[in-house]
Amino acid sequence: MTTLDVLFTAVGVIAAASAVLSVTTRHVVHAALWLVVTLGTLAGCYLVLGAELIALVQVLIYVGAVVVLVLFALMLTRAPVGPSAEHDTGPVQRVAAAVVAAGTTALLAGVLLAALGGRTVQIHGGSTTELATQLFGRWVWPFELLSVLLLVSLVAALAISRLRADPDSEVRS
Amino acid sequence: MSLLEVVVRSVVVLAAFLVLPLLVGQTEHKVMAHMQGRLGPMYAGGFHGWAQLVADGVKFAQKEDVTPREADRWVFRLAPAVSLVAYLVALSVLPLTSGVVGADVGAGVLFVLAAMAVGILGPLMAGWASANKYSLLGGMRAAAQLLSYELPMVLAAASVALAAGTLSLSGIVEQWHPLWLVWQLPGAVVFLVAAVAELQRVPFDMPMADSEIVFGPLTEYTGLRFAFFLLAEYAGIVVMSLLFTVLFLGGWQGPFAAALGWLWTLVKASAVAFVVIWFRVAWPRLREDQLQRLAWLVLVPLGLAQLAITGVWVVLTT
Numbered sequence: 001m002t003t004l005d006v007l008f009t010a011v012g013v014i015a016a017a018s019a020v021l022s023v024t025t026r027h028v029v030h031a032a033l034w035l036v037v038t039l040g041t042l043a044g045c046y047l048v049l050g051a052e053l054i055a056l057v058q059v060l061i062y063v064g065a066v067v068v069l070v071l072f073a074l075m076l077t078r079a080p081v082g083p084s085a086e087h088d089t090g091p092v093q094r095v096a097a098a099v100v101a102a103g104t105t106a107l108l109a110g111v112l113l114a115a116l117g118g119r120t121v122q123i124h125g126g127s128t129t130e131l132a133t134q135l136f137g138r139w140v141w142p143f144e145l146l147s148v149l150l151l152v153s154l155v156a157a158l159a160i161s162r163l164r165a166d167p168d169s170e171v172r173s
Numbered sequence: 174m175s176l177l178e179v180v181v182r183s184v185v186v187l188a189a190f191l192v193l194p195l196l197v198g199q200t201e202h203k204v205m206a207h208m209q210g211r212l213g214p215m216y217a218g219g220f221h222g223w224a225q226l227v228a229d230g231v232k233f234a235q236k237e238d239v240t241p242r243e244a245d246r247w248v249f250r251l252a253p254a255v256s257l258v259a260y261l262v263a264l265s266v267l268p269l270t271s272g273v274v275g276a277d278v279g280a281g282v283l284f285v286l287a288a289m290a291v292g293i294l295g296p297l298m299a300g301w302a303s304a305n306k307y308s309l310l311g312g313m314r315a316a317a318q319l320l321s322y323e324l325p326m327v328l329a330a331a332s333v334a335l336a337a338g339t340l341s342l343s344g345i346v347e348q349w350h351p352l353w354l355v356w357q358l359p360g361a362v363v364f365l366v367a368a369v370a371e372l373q374r375v376p377f378d379m380p381m382a383d384s385e386i387v388f389g390p391l392t393e394y395t396g397l398r399f400a401f402f403l404l405a406e407y408a409g410i411v412v413m414s415l416l417f418t419v420l421f422l423g424g425w426q427g428p429f430a431a432a433l434g435w436l437w438t439l440v441k442a443s444a445v446a447f448v449v450i451w452f453r454v455a456w457p458r459l460r461e462d463q464l465q466r467l468a469w470l471v472l473v474p475l476g477l478a479q480l481a482i483t484g485v486w487v488v489l490t491t
Contacts, residue, residue: 029301033248036294053340056283064290064323071297072316081245081304128280128340 008048015041023097026083032070039063053128186265186275194407195226200443201407201450202226208454229400236396241304244393248302252295253394253401259292260408267415268343270425270434281342282334285416286327289371293319295405296373296380300390311389314461315373315380321468322370322377328476329364332483333357333420338491346424353421356486360479361421363472365445368413369452370468372406376456379464414445 015038022034039062046055078084089097135143199214202225206213218224240249263285265275278284293315300312334340336357337348354361370377381389391402418424418441425434459467 027245029245029248033298036291040291052278053280053283056280056287059287060283060290060327064287064293065320068293068297068316068320071294071301072313072320075297075301075309075313075316081243081302 004048008045011041011044011048015045026085026088027081028084029071029074029081032067032074035070036063036067039067050123053131182275183265187261190261190264190408190411193411194404197410197446197450198226198403198407199223200446201453204447204450205454208451233397233400238396238398239393241393243304245302245304248298249393250398252299252302252390253398253405254295255298256292256295256405257401257408259288259295260405260412263288263292263412264408264415266342267412267419268346268424269438271343271347271430273435274343277343278341280340282330282340282345282420285342285412286330289409289412290323292405292409293323293371295402296390299394299402303390303393305393307386307388308390308392310386311380311392314386315390317461318370318373318377318380318464318468321465322367322472325363325468325472325476326367326371328473328480329360329367330420332360332476332479335480335483335487338487342419342424346419346426349423349426351423353423356482357421357479359475360483361417363476363479364421365417365448366467367472368417369449370464372409372413372449374406374410374449375453376459377464378458379461382458410446410449411442414442414449417445418442 018034018037018041022031022038025031025034040059043055043058043063046052046058203213203221214222214225216222217228240246266278266281266284268274268277268281296315296319297312300308300310300315303309333345333353336353337345339345339348373380381391386392391399394402415438418438422441422445424441425438427433427437430437
């Protein structure tokens with residue numbers, strides 16, 4: 001094993017463990033904070049694999065914006081210090097969730113190992129320039145389509161909130 | 174890179190991280206005092222109260238470290254560290270002069286922005302974990318403000334990266350030209366305003382408005398943990414000033430840059446830090462709605478316009 005293997009394993013184990021903690025904790029805000037650890041260590045995985053730009057963007061967008069938004073939303077609602085029982089789920093749902101999660105993991109691991117297991121791939125690229133060339137050359141149409149999709153959802157979100165705020169409007173939810 | 178080199182680099186960055194914020198803090202004491210017709214600290218250490226902040230540090234260390242009974246212990250205790258370490262990490266990639274940098278990262282601009290994005294979790298964690306309504310209000314204000322101002326800051330930084338054609342901080346300084354002072358000016362203004370807002374300093378100190386919500390997220394903190402938050406604020410000024418210098422003022426570029434590059438960086442960064450302190454004395458606090466209005470209706474459009482101008486310029490000239 002090389003140093004990179006060790007690093008990748010360590011970061012991956014932390015990512016998986018914090019992900020499990022994030023869904024099993026009884027503290028709502030702790031779940032969001034464990035999510036920070038998961039997303040941060042996932043960025044570490046990218047970094048070990050040589051994708052520096054993806055790792056940094058992961059931290060900037062997911063930790064810096066998405067989780068902060070989640071925390072903000074939690075603070076606006078009731079998020080008391082200490083375990084909150086009202087968000088607990090019943091035993092049936094827990095078992096079902098565990099089974100689905102285990103099934104997905106097994107399926108993904110099986111497919112990926114069967115398809116790519118044991119094959120060593122030489123990484124070239126991963127640099128910012130290489131990525132930009134690919135993204136704005138070969139993949140430019142999917143990229144632009146995604147941006148339109150995001151714009152549509154943004155406008156829709158604004159429209160929904162505006163319609164509900166207007167008391168004279170006939171459109172009510 | 175050998176182990177010894179890594180250790181030396183880390184120690185130097187840590188030393189800078191511990192010394193520069195104290196210098197900025199002392200400058201703030203004196204500059205604010207003189208702008209308000211006072212003298213400021215005069216006794217500690219003898220010469221014009223130079224040791225005032227050291228004395229403050231000793232005082233903070235002596236105080237009792239209180240964690241409120243209702244607080245979420247771990248999150249409450251971890252919050253100052255999250256704030257502080259983010260700026261330490263950011264400082265480590267900022268270049269002092271050509272080739273002199275803690276760690277040369279390829280995508281340095283993104284690295285600094287990402288590190289500071291993690292740092293904004295600190296006030297949020299503090300605000301929520303204190304189990305105090307003033308803290309929670311402050312935490313919410315901080316979250317809303319930091320989310321709004323991160324966007325214009327990233328836009329302004331992206332404009333500079335586009336103009337230089339690289340994400341590396343050293344690369345940006347090497348590509349810098351005095352003409353940038355003119356055509357990157359809107360971006361520079363946007364960045365400076367957003368930076369002060371990210372630091373939650375006056376006039377953007379709604380999150381810890383002391384006349385309204387005691388001290389916002391820091392209300393329940395005492396002793397060293399409170400001091401760490403204050404240190405994080407001043408370290409933030411250092412990081413933002415250096416980043417502004419590197420992005421918009423050409424870092425170490427200037428006469429005799431080969432020999433005096435480090436001095437140019439420090440002089441320019443000190444000037445920026447002085448302006449940040451000046452803001453605090455010159456302006457009253459913005460109200461929450463004014464604050465959001467400024468971010469979304471002024472800074473974001475300006476940042477987008479700057480990005481468009483830079484894009485057109487780069488396409489036309491290359």
